[in-house]
Amino acid sequence: MQGGAALVPGGPVVWVAAVVGLVFGSFLNTFIDRWPRGESLLHPPSRCERCGRRLRPWELVPVLSWFVLRGWCRGCGAAIGWQAPLVEAATGLLFAAVALRAAGWADLLLGWGLMALLVVATGVDLKVRLIPDVANGLGAAWGLAVGFASQGEGFWHHVASGAAAGLLFGIIHLASRGGLGLGDVKLAAVLGLYLGPRATPVALFAAALVGGGVAAALLATGKRSRGDELPYGPFLALGGLVGWFGGGELAAAYLRWSGWPG
């Protein structure tokens, strides 16, 4: 079975996907907040960071609550910060975008899994320069399970793409003496698993292009010196988005342009 039943683009599925994404984004935001501090996801319940006041259910509605509270805690007046509404809105938009172009249910589930991983990798890497093993591990397990159940022969091409991407980044990790972290190596492998042989090179190339461009711009403007490490996770995540939403088309366009037969 390839892909399963076709979804109706622009139908109610897209709106349901946005709501699922908003709610899931709230969960991802909790993870991004708590994982670097080694805290549990379930305990304690959501509270104000400053006064410790427990948040009421109506204060936990994704995005909306933040605007109702206008970014301030009702107990102590502390600023809540814009990370939560940003992560929630981004996840909602990405989940809806996946649903808009999904070829079937398996494609939808794979796309959501990849988006969740990219949001977490970006958030945690920007905060503490690490990509959690648990995020890469769950992403890989989800990609393997859904892919094995739905992709048929093509599944092994996806596994090979993941291995190739991991190997390439492993070599860069060794050559850069750890300048590129192991978390990035694992994320590159998981990207390859989700994107397959056509879109993976597009994703890694886009990540290198944008990452290199930003690093060069920061060096040129003196905002960073050569020794400073730049978190690479957000660039891999950006490459992953390019690969997922346009990788097949971009690869085909490139092959046509270079005169590749077929």
Ligand SMILES: [Zn+2]
């Ligand atoms: Zn407070």
